[in-house]
Amino acid sequence: MRADHSGRKEAREEGQEARRLLARAHAENAFAAGEAILEVRDLVKHFPLTQGILFKRQVGAVKAVDGVSFDLHKGETLGIVGESGCGKSTVAKLVTHLEEPTAGTIRYKGNDITRASGRALKAVRRNIQMVFQDPYTSLNPRMTVGDIIGEPFDIHPEVAPKGDRRRKVQELLDVVGLNPEYINRYPHQFSGGQRQRIGIARGLALRPEIIVADEPVSALDVSVQAQVVNLMERLQDEFGLSYIFIAHDLSVVRHISDRVGVMYLGKLVEVGTEAEIYEHPTHPYTQALLSAVPVPDPEAEGKRERIVLEGDVPSPANPPSGCRFRTRCWKAQQRCAEEEPLLAVPENFTDTPVDQPQRHPSACHFAAERAAVVPPAGG
Numbered sequence: 274m275r276a277d278h279s280g281r282k283e284a285r286e287e288g289q290e291a292r293r294l295l296a297r298a299h300a301e302n303a304f305a306a307g308e309a310i311l312e313v314r315d316l317v318k319h320f321p322l323t324q325g326i327l328f329k330r331q332v333g334a335v336k337a338v339d340g341v342s343f344d345l346h347k348g349e350t351l352g353i354v355g356e357s358g359c360g361k362s363t364v365a366k367l368v369t370h371l372e373e374p375t376a377g378t379i380r381y382k383g384n385d386i387t388r389a390s391g392r393a394l395k396a397v398r399r400n401i402q403m404v405f406q407d408p409y410t411s412l413n414p415r416m417t418v419g420d421i422i423g424e425p426f427d428i429h430p431e432v433a434p435k436g437d438r439r440r441k442v443q444e445l446l447d448v449v450g451l452n453p454e455y456i457n458r459y460p461h462q463f464s465g466g467q468r469q470r471i472g473i474a475r476g477l478a479l480r481p482e483i484i485v486a487d488e489p490v491s492a493l494d495v496s497v498q499a500q501v502v503n504l505m506e507r508l509q510d511e512f513g514l515s516y517i518f519i520a521h522d523l524s525v526v527r528h529i530s531d532r533v534g535v536m537y538l539g540k541l542v543e544v545g546t547e548a549e550i551y552e553h554p555t556h557p558y559t560q561a562l563l564s565a566v567p568v569p570d571p572e573a574e575g576k577r578e579r580i581v582l583e584g585d586v587p588s589p590a591n592p593p594s595g596c597r598f599r600t601r602c603w604k605a606q607q608r609c610a611e612e613e614p615l616l617a618v619p620e621n622f623t624d625t626p627v628d629q630p631q632r633h634p635s636a637c638h639f640a641a642e643r644a645a646v647v648p649p650a651g652g
């Protein structure tokens with residue numbers, strides 16, 4: 274019995290290794306084909322947990338991001354979704370170099386920028402810009418809109434020489450749909466949506482190639498959210514931008530994203546195209562998240578089954594062994610506690626034709642489709 278068990282375990286480990294290699298080869302191919310503008314591999318950020326006042330000693334670590342890999346392609350929007358505390362903002366800060374990773378690599382156009390410093394870091398910061406969540410607190414209330422939008426030019430005067438700045442800022446105001454004559458106004462004179470437009474104009478000032486938007490519309494009224502998302506889509510087309518769009522709201526992410534990554538406790542658990550994730554999710558966590566999205570049609574709402582997750586999200590300082598989602602998962606078995614599922618095409622879909630939407634990376638030993646959890650797009 275025992276020999277049989279260890280034999281199966283060995284076979285499983287071999288299978289896992291093969292899938293790990295395949296996943297890596299696939300990622301490398303994608304880059305070799307010149308598709309990826311940004312490659313993130315095995316990114317880790319652990320924040321030390323310390324105790325003591327005079328003599329601080331480390332007693333553990335918050336595993337905010339724990340082995341995240343993805344590619345971002347030119348002109349693409351990659352949405353990242355997940356509950357509060359799953360590590361989305363930390364991923365954003367790592368990609369934009371506001372935090373230094375504990376491990377892993379970030380490559381921009383083939384160059385390793387993980388620990389870039391000096392000139393290289395300046396160039397990275399110019400090309401990868403961030404738009405923040407809260408337009409009410411992220412803009413300095415004492416600065417005029419012109420100074421806020423033009424501030425990046427102080428660090429990169431080559432983009433806009435002093436005499437040219439006012440015109441450049443007015444152009445940017447126009448591009449984001451604000452009156453260029455508002456250049457001398459202060460943030461409090463604008464609505465939430467207008468303030469987020471100012472934040473976007475500032476993000477665009479240096480003509481970046483990538484914008485990382487961390488919950489850019491979460492603080493706005495629903496009616497204003499759509500306007501800002503539409504503006505971002507228009508700017509993407511106009512300037513050939515690539516976006517990493519972070520949000521906890523699955524409906525907002527669906528609207529703008531080409532691909533979506535679902536995060537849970539510091540890891541990506543499922544990645545796929547918008548249709549793969551929303552219409553053919555195979556990870557139980559994604560299915561639970563989607564089942565909680567409100568459906569506008571009361572009849573459809575009445576018919577669908579809502580998955581209620583039990584328990585709270587475990588602490589990222591002490592995540593469960595094996596699959597991190599297992600403590601809240603209705604499918605969990607012994608294997609889930611012993612063996613961490615990889616983010617790859619699940620075993621039971623490896624024979625599925627490649628063009629089938631259910632065949633996409635999902636980190637679950639028991640990945641399976643679950644029908645009709647969300648309304649069709651636009652429904």
Ligand SMILES: Nc1ncnc2c1ncn2[C@@H]1O[C@H](COP(=O)(O)OP(=O)(O)OP(=O)(O)O)[C@@H](O)[C@H]1O
Pocket residue numbers: 320335336337355356357358359360361362363364521589
């Ligand atoms: N500077 C820090 N020091 C210690 N722990 C941190 C720090 N920044 C984030 N964390 C922790 O890391 C985990 C992930 O946080 P993060 O803000 O990335 O999550 P999130 O998914 O963006 O959530 P939210 O939407 O609430 O911002 C959380 O448990 C958080 O408390």
